Amino acid sequence: MQLAQTQGTVGSVGLNIGIFAAFVLLTLVVVYRASRSNRTASDYYAAGRSFSGSQNGIAISGDYLSAASFLGIAGAIAVYGYDGFLYSIGFLVAWLVALLLVAELLRNTGKFTMGDVLSFRMRQRPVRAAAATSTLVVSFFYLIAQMAGAGGLIALLLQIPNSNTLGQSIVIAVVGLVMIAYVLVGGMKGTTWVQIIKAALLVVGAFVMTFWVLGKYGLNFSALLGGAVEKSSKGEALLAPGLQYKNKIDFISLGIALVLGTAGLPHILMRFYTVPTAKEARKSVVWAIWLIGIFYLFTLVLGYGAAALVGPDVITKAPGGVNSAAPLLAFQLGGEVLLGLISAIAFATILAVVAGLTITASASFAHDVYANVIKKGETTPGAEVRVARRTALLIGIVAIAGGILANGQNVAFLVALAFAVAASANLPTILYSLFWRRFNTMGALWSIYGGLAVCLVLIVFSPAVSGSETSMIKGVDFAWFPLSNPGIVSIPVSFLLGVIGTFVGRRERFDSEKYAEMEVRSLTGAGSEKAAVDA
Amino acid sequence: MSTTGERSAGGTIYQRVQASPEFGDLRRRLRRFVFPMSALFLVWYLVYVLLASYAPDFMATRLSGNFTVGLLIGLLQFVSTFLITTLYVRFADRTLDPAAERIRREIEGEA
Numbered sequence: 177m178q179l180a181q182t183q184g185t186v187g188s189v190g191l192n193i194g195i196f197a198a199f200v201l202l203t204l205v206v207v208y209r210a211s212r213s214n215r216t217a218s219d220y221y222a223a224g225r226s227f228s229g230s231q232n233g234i235a236i237s238g239d240y241l242s243a244a245s246f247l248g249i250a251g252a253i254a255v256y257g258y259d260g261f262l263y264s265i266g267f268l269v270a271w272l273v274a275l276l277l278v279a280e281l282l283r284n285t286g287k288f289t290m291g292d293v294l295s296f297r298m299r300q301r302p303v304r305a306a307a308a309t310s311t312l313v314v315s316f317f318y319l320i321a322q323m324a325g326a327g328g329l330i331a332l333l334l335q336i337p338n339s340n341t342l343g344q345s346i347v348i349a350v351v352g353l354v355m356i357a358y359v360l361v362g363g364m365k366g367t368t369w370v371q372i373i374k375a376a377l378l379v380v381g382a383f384v385m386t387f388w389v390l391g392k393y394g395l396n397f398s399a400l401l402g403g404a405v406e407k408s409s410k411g412e413a414l415l416a417p418g419l420q421y422k423n424k425i426d427f428i429s430l431g432i433a434l435v436l437g438t439a440g441l442p443h444i445l446m447r448f449y450t451v452p453t454a455k456e457a458r459k460s461v462v463w464a465i466w467l468i469g470i471f472y473l474f475t476l477v478l479g480y481g482a483a484a485l486v487g488p489d490v491i492t493k494a495p496g497g498v499n500s501a502a503p504l505l506a507f508q509l510g511g512e513v514l515l516g517l518i519s520a521i522a523f524a525t526i527l528a529v530v531a532g533l534t535i536t537a538s539a540s541f542a543h544d545v546y547a548n549v550i551k552k553g554e555t556t557p558g559a560e561v562r563v564a565r566r567t568a569l570l571i572g573i574v575a576i577a578g579g580i581l582a583n584g585q586n587v588a589f590l591v592a593l594a595f596a597v598a599a600s601a602n603l604p605t606i607l608y609s610l611f612w613r614r615f616n617t618m619g620a621l622w623s624i625y626g627g628l629a630v631c632l633v634l635i636v637f638s639p640a641v642s643g644s645e646t647s648m649i650k651g652v653d654f655a656w657f658p659l660s661n662p663g664i665v666s667i668p669v670s671f672l673l674g675v676i677g678t679f680v681g682r683r684e685r686f687d688s689e690k691y692a693e694m695e696v697r698s699l700t701g702a703g704s705e706k707a708a709v710d711a
Numbered sequence: 712m713s714t715t716g717e718r719s720a721g722g723t724i725y726q727r728v729q730a731s732p733e734f735g736d737l738r739r740r741l742r743r744f745v746f747p748m749s750a751l752f753l754v755w756y757l758v759y760v761l762l763a764s765y766a767p768d769f770m771a772t773r774l775s776g777n778f779t780v781g782l783l784i785g786l787l788q789f790v791s792t793f794l795i796t797t798l799y800v801r802f803a804d805r806t807l808d809p810a811a812e813r814i815r816r817e818i819e820g821e822a
Binding site: 268277396402412415417435461692702703 | 722723726728734741745748749756757759760761763764765767775776777778781788789792793795796799808811814818
């Protein structure tokens with residue numbers, strides 16, 4: 177009977193706001209203190225390369241464990257059972273691509289952005305413009321996903337019903353403004369500290385809830401699964417694949433996008449520049465892999481736990497829908513205090529990830545487009561940082577608008593689209609330029625723009641956008657592409673376009689000096705960007 | 712970007728290092744580890760995804776209580792990820808770092 181009550185009111189609004197405000201206040205103080213040593217462009221973009229591998233690893237987990245991981249995966253497992261588990265596995269295994277093939281080489285070669293590496297031995301301006309374009313598009317998809325999560329959470333927490341669009345929009349705008357403040361005041365250093373605090377809170381919160389749930393079943397995971405099966409109208413099917421993904425090819429496509437997307441996410445790549453050496457970059461990936469892996473094991477328990485204790489039917493009907501599984505489970509376990517804490521952590525998660533995305537997108541615009549394409553490298557770092565700050569402001573406003581529009585969409589699903597775009601537009605060019613000698617400017621442009629275009633077109637004409645019950649635009653049907661995730665087509669196409677483009681541009685002058693410099697630097701770290709020395 | 716690009720006898724310092732047997736050895740060792748390892752984990756992941764989509768009944772087989780084959784294989788993906796991470800770090804610390812460090816000193820000493 178308690179369940180019937182949870183649908184009406186969950187927790188106390190005052191307490192929720194109080195805990196959330198305390199977090200914002202605490203982190204703003206940290207950000208402000210961290211920002212006092214912000215002086216140079218390297219400080220603003222890369223935190224002076226002063227973070228240690230372990231600090232950066234925790235911050236990467238903070239960046240990566242977004243609303244999709246916490247709210248999205250727990251919800252997907254609670255409602256669709258085993259299919260939700262695929263997200264966690266794909267998101268985790270993907271880190272091996274980053275660890276083995278990308279992180280260290282990238283740290284050794286670049287300065288601030290993905291464009292630094294991609295354009296290293298190519299014609300600077302076109303390749304930088306392409307890299308910045310795809311960075312902005314990927315960050316935009318990712319931002320919208322986070323803001324959609326914020327909307328769902330707000331619906332649940334502040335008890336602003338889904339019908340009150342204006343109320344929810346105002347809260348999304350407030351979230352956006354706080355995030356802009358973090359970025360403008362703190363730069364990369366402040367943002368990194370927010371990530372670290374948030375990651376620690378998130379992992380500890382999930383740990384406590386996991387053992388609380390398991391404790392209710394005598395620490396017996398099998399009994400917990402039994403409870404979930406009993407409660408769900410889907411029954412036994414909860415333990416087998418196939419509940420969410422009826423289309424087998426779609427499931428494979430999603431799997432491919434997840435595993436290849438991570439190493440192409442600009443906001444993750446940029447984190448590798450905040451450490452002093454490649455060895456520290458390696459260490460940060462190792463920390464990230466362990467933290468993220470352990471966290472996903474927690475979400476497996478939390479997802480099935482929410483199914484067993486709250487029930488999938490209650491979850492889907494609650495404000496916020498599937499994304500509300502984890503907060504509802506917290507309420508079921510520890511009443512309104514735990515709900516307030518967990519929701520504040522989830523809010524913090526969104527805030528921190530949005531700040532990370534904003535700084536990446538603004539850095540890419542200021543460093544790649546403004547300084548190198550428009551000003552042809554003839555600008556001062558001070559002017560560049562000023563442009564970055566203004567861009568951050570603009571992106572913040574776009575994020576607020578996008579968040580209001582995307583309010584109510586499925587978070588993990590939207591993030592999976594961002595992964596598909598990242599894997600299609602960025603990964604082939606990153607790998608080719610690091611490992612393939614003959615790769616050239618034309619190849620990079622074909623692969624980035626081609627992969628981006630194919631991926632976006634397939635998304636627009638997919639059932640994700642129109643023609644099905646869960647599409648973004650309801651009531652119309654212009655979908656002709658059958659898959660909701662385009663990865664299985666767009667990623668191989670982008671790899672292929674890189675090869676064809678390279679062949680088309682084979683008459684380009686081969687810059688053997690730059691190639692030698694890039695390869696030797698990437699493998700040995702000679703001449704790489706050094707850490708700022710604190711005076 | 713870099714100040715170490717001055718020309719001398721056989722091209723830039725980077726070109727000479729790139730052509731040296733020591734650097735060739737470093738590159739070979741790195742690639743011989745990361746390429747097969749990447750192929751291995753990607754194939755193993757793909758096997759998992761294919762099993763989940765084409766053999767759901769097999770994945771639903773109970774092992775003990777409500778614990779299924781699918782959950783076991785899923786958790787084994789976690790185990791293999793942690794294992795490969797550990798193996799790579801050990802390999803990089805022991806084999807790659809000393810060689811890279813030697814070459815880096817050579818270059819920066821000369822610059």
